[in-house]
């Protein structure tokens with residue numbers, strides 16, 4: 279017995295912690311800390327974990343840290359596969375209706391790629407089914423954007439990026455930087471990419487396997503488009519017919535990002551597949567975005 283009033287409220291551990299943090303002043307860090315710790319206490323109350331289960335969580339997080347290094351970021355993979363990375367991207371890069379959605383760049387982007395001319399062939403080893411891509415860069419009103427810088431990168435016909443396979447693929451295979459012409463067009467040759475699986479041999483892969491999930495990514499091309507006066511667009515274009523199109527491990531698939539890789543008759547002697555795309559950029563000035571979004575007509579081609 280402490281002799282105090284029987285009605286005196288004894289603070290919970292969480293309330294005590296919040297008071298201690300609050301006594302040190304306000305900050306973004308303090309707000310985030312209290313919010314995250316509060317959710318953790320809610321989870322404990324809901325799930326009533328055993329001490330062994332808590333140890334299992336700590337062992338998992340320790341394993342994630344030990345698996346991460348300069349070449350492999352298991353923490354990023356964890357944030358990606360639970361959908362948090364995509365949520366944060368959506369908050370920070372909102373796009374009005376009619377604009378091409380922004381998505382994560384993924385781990386295989388390289389900024390140091392060579393400039394290539396129109397109609398260049400991105401394939402440096404000639405392996406895979408030839409694909410011709412015809413791209414148009416437009417603004418929200420449908421006007422072409424000339425001199426846009428278009429960076430392209432994608433996996434090969436085996437689902438591997440050149441920087442995953444430095445001994446098997448030529449450097450800069452299936453990637454490059456091109457510029458749009460006066461009509462906003464970019465045209466290039468490449469090969470049809472294949473979907474791939476993210477690393478499943480680490481703690482994140484083992485967790486998802488235990489849940490019966492895979493780390494599959496449907497086949498796609500990556501684009502980053504930079505143009506004066508517009509917000510930079512980082513996005514994917516997915517093969518609509520890929521068998522994994524409904525279970526992208528990174529939650530990047532949106533209806534606006536589905537495309538048809540059209541097979542062409544073999545007798546033509548040209549590429550095996552063709553792809554026509556349009557990417558719609560948003561002005562850098564937010565006021566222009568609002569005006570353009572209001573004037574955008576539903577169903578307009580994009």
Ligand SMILES: [Fe+2]
Pocket residue numbers: 384386432433495498500
């Ligand atoms: Fe990718």
